[in-house]
Amino acid sequence: MLSKATIKYIQSLQHKKFRDEHHAFLAEGPKLLSELIQANCFECEMVYAVSEWESAVDQKILLNGNIRVQIVEDFELLKISNLKTPNLVVGIFKMKIPQEHFDIKNRITLVLDDINDPGNLGTIIRTADWFGIKNIVCSMNTVDCYNPKVVQSTMSSLARVNLIYTDIVEWLSKSKSVQILATTLHGRPLKDIHQLSEAILIIGNEANGITDDVLNLAHEKITIPKIGKAESLNAAVATSIVLYELTRNA
Amino acid sequence: MLSKATIKYIQSLQHKKFRDEHHAFLAEGPKLLSELIQANCFECEMVYAVSEWESAVDQKILLNGNIRVQIVEDFELLKISNLKTPNLVVGIFKMKIPQEHFDIKNRITLVLDDINDPGNLGTIIRTADWFGIKNIVCSMNTVDCYNPKVVQSTMSSLARVNLIYTDIVEWLSKSKSVQILATTLHGRPLKDIHQLSEAILIIGNEANGITDDVLNLAHEKITIPKIGKAESLNAAVATSIVLYELTRNA
Known part of the structure; x- marks a missing residue:
């Protein structure tokens, strides 16, 4: 039986303020949970699951990860889940400390200018991981990467990609030794860029594109030709196509 | 003031059963409404808007489209809106009759095998429109294209792309004169396919990929290389990258 305080604590993690306060976030569902536990990147604070999950899960994964599981009833899961239809298990994981300083040479780095939609950010993180991107630099107004909807749509890619939140104008100003590309509606056709093994790629807000201050720091504007x-x-679609093209001959 | 019957009717259109019964669907927000009215593809049955919208909208668009507008109060908009934060205006449009028979020669046609997520379908329709795709063939279990979430994420592309819902195994069996490509995780690298001006491209379900019966009808399996x-x-991301590559030198 879950105490009222526990329920309140878990529910509070649906809000950024409390996630930041506790350095913890939520992840739900058997697939995501087992991926996150095996990725061994985020310390698992506690798993709350219905007994059906416990009897089906690979016990080795729990043992190896030293995972604590509390069995809950369906009505309790409903209270702590962020999903309309709860999916057997809710885990609480500790955030990792982002790596603020990383190499921008010999690799592609993604810069996000106010991506607001959690589904878009999740898809961008997952796609970045597919294309081997290690680091994503987010503007301060980009949605929190530990937002439950972001976590659900990244799957375990959140464990492999380093995200920092910073003033991107300042960050880009210090990073001009690497070619900075901005994805816009009126730039050079994407396929003229050829493969790049080193670049910084800026993706703009869903509705307003890239802000002028940020755009001014780009060396080149690129465009996905429209037929x-x-x-x-969609912002995640644009990111995906550009990453595909840049790594096309890798 | 809206009558109870009107509110009930509008709310009913959030469900496929009633949309099909009335051949009507909902669209919300100033941007989408004005795009749909100007696209002049779906007959507009009625627009329900707060007075703020009416004073801001271009009256010419309403006159040209012969659009009937009923002004409602904020609390009424809240009742008929499908959005958490209603966005000034809700329109009811008549569905168009899909074009069941169309040319598959000299063009790319998309086939969707059980795309479940409304956001994914909306993004696929919008991306297809960007790349000039005219026709999308959906399996019977693919989410309804008039689902409010699909409509919101297609923007006005729904007006330009023809979608049919059918038994795709049967449809593909009759369409083998055109090269059929299936997007899978273990196929030929996408860039080896080169540009195609004529093809049928199959995209699978988000969790389960393409069903075996459908996959058996493909001439070639293709894959987006993973780094x-x-x-x-994500299904919409995969669709986008393949459409980009197929039309890369168009």
């Missing part, structure tokens, strides 16, 4: 009539591409 | 470690790509 049909859609007004714009 | 990093993510387990899979």
Whole structure:
């Protein structure tokens, strides 16, 4: 049986303020939980699961990870879950300390200018991980990467990609030794850029694109050529296509 | 003032059963409304808006489209909106009759095998429109394209792309004169396919990929090469990258 205080604590982690205070975040569902535990990147504080999960899970994973599990009833899971249909298990993990200083040479680094939609950020993190991107620099107004909806859509890629939140104008100003590309609607056609093993790629906000201060720091504006009539591409889609092209001959 | 019956009718359109019964669907927000009205593809049954919207909207658009507007109070908009934060205006549009028979020669046609997530379908439709795709063939279990979440994320691309729902095994069996490509995790690297001006491209379900019956009908399996470690790509992201590559030299 979960205490009222425990329920309150878990529910509080749906809000950034309390996640930051406790340095902890939520992850749900058997697939994500077992991936996060095996990735062994985030310390697991506690797992709350219905008995059905416990009897199905690979006990070795729990033993190896030294994972503490508390069995809960369905009605309790409903209280602590952030999903409309709770999915057997909720885990609390400790945030990792982001690596603020990292190499920008010989690699592609992603810079996000106010990505607001949690699903978009999650998809961007997962796609970045697919293409071997190690570091993502987020503007201070980009949605929190530990937001439950972001966590659910990154799957375990959140464990492999380093995200920092900073003043991106300042960060880009210090990073001009590497070619800075900005994805816009009116730039050089993407395929003219050829493969780059070293670049900084800026992706703009879903509705407003890249802010002028940030755009001014780019060495080159690039564009995904439009054949049909859609007004714009989704931010995660644009990121994916550019990362594909930049690594196309890798 | 909205009558109870009107509120009930509008709310009913959040469900596929009633959308099909009334051949009508909902769209919300000033940007989407004005795009849909100007695209002049779906007949507009009625617009319900707060007075703030009416004073800001371009009256010419309303006149040209012969649009009927009923002004509502904020509390009424809240009742008929499908959004957590209603966005000034809700429109009811008549569905268009899908074009069941269309040319598959000299063009790329998309086939969706059980895409479940409304956001994914919306993004796929919008991306297809960007790359000039005219027709999308959806399996019967693919989410309804008039689902409010799909409509919101397609923006006006829904007006330009023809979607049909059918038995895709049967449809593919009759379409083998055109090269059928299936996006999978273990196929030929995408860039080896070169540009194609004629193809049928199959995209699988988010969790389970393409069903065996469907996969058996493909002439070639293709794969987006993985450099990093993510387990899979989001379905809309995979669609986008393949469409980009196929039309790369268009």
